[in-house]
Amino acid sequence: MSGRKLLPRIVFAVLGIVIGSFLALAVVNQKSDSQRRPVTSIPPTYSIVKTIEILSTKVVREDGPGAGVSVEVRNNSDKAVMAIDLVCGEGAITKNGLTDEENPIVVIPPYGTTTIEMTFGEMSPDSPLVISAVTYADGTEEGDEKSLRLMHQQRDHDRKMMKEIRARKKEAKTP
Numbered sequence: 001m002s003g004r005k006l007l008p009r010i011v012f013a014v015l016g017i018v019i020g021s022f023l024a025l026a027v028v029n030q031k032s033d034s035q036r037r038p039v040t041s042i043p044p045t046y047s048i049v050k051t052i053e054i055l056s057t058k059v060v061r062e063d064g065p066g067a068g069v070s071v072e073v074r075n076n077s078d079k080a081v082m083a084i085d086l087v088c089g090e091g092a093i094t095k096n097g098l099t100d101e102e103n104p105i106v107v108i109p110p111y112g113t114t115t116i117e118m119t120f121g122e123m124s125p126d127s128p129l130v131i132s133a134v135t136y137a138d139g140t141e142e143g144d145e146k147s148l149r150l151m152h153q154q155r156d157h158d159r160k161m162m163k164e165i166r167a168r169k170k171e172a173k174t175p
Contacts, residue, residue, distance in 0.1 A: 040120060042069050043088060047131035049142050051077035052084065054131065060117060068119035073108070073131060080137040081108040083155070085147045086116045087132040089124020093117070094151055098135065099158040106137065 042057050055072040075081050083096040084107055095116055097105030108114045118129070133143025133151055141148055 043129050045129040052131045070117045072115050074113045075108040078110045080106040081134050083135040085133040088129045089127030091122035
């Protein structure tokens with residue numbers, strides 16, 4: 001190929017790479033800006049779990065460290081809730097009474113209420129606050145598959161840690 005035919009192709013390729021780089025950088029910066037923008041107020045809230053009703057939400061520790069949202073929920077079923085997951089975008093809080101297999105704790109009794117708090121720092125901007133999953137005392141579960149899977153993984157990890165702690169305590173007591 002002659003130099004005259006090759007030069008336009010090289011210029012076109014370099015120009016394409018430069019334009020592509022600018023576009024990619026713009027997309028990354030736009031995503032980073034939304035991730036950096038802190039949540040400072042109560043986002044829209046709802047429950048995808050039929051038996052869990054959100055009763056109220058309020059801002060807690062408004063001007064201090066750990067500022068966030070308190071969500072009061074009611075269990076409208078005749079089954080005790082052993083674990084409940086509150087999600088806001090990429091952030092999640094799980095109240096889990098099943099961490100210690102030897103001593104399970106009821107998180108919400110049948111027809112009872114509880115409060116779950118999530119700090120603004122744990123929330124993703126432009127995302128709703130959602131009750132996404134529960135585990136009942138009879139072992140049944142309801143909610144988003146991803147949330148349930150993450151709850152299981154965290155519970156398995158926590159149970160493993162509890163077993164290790166118990167084993168260390170037992171070893172320390174053994175003469």
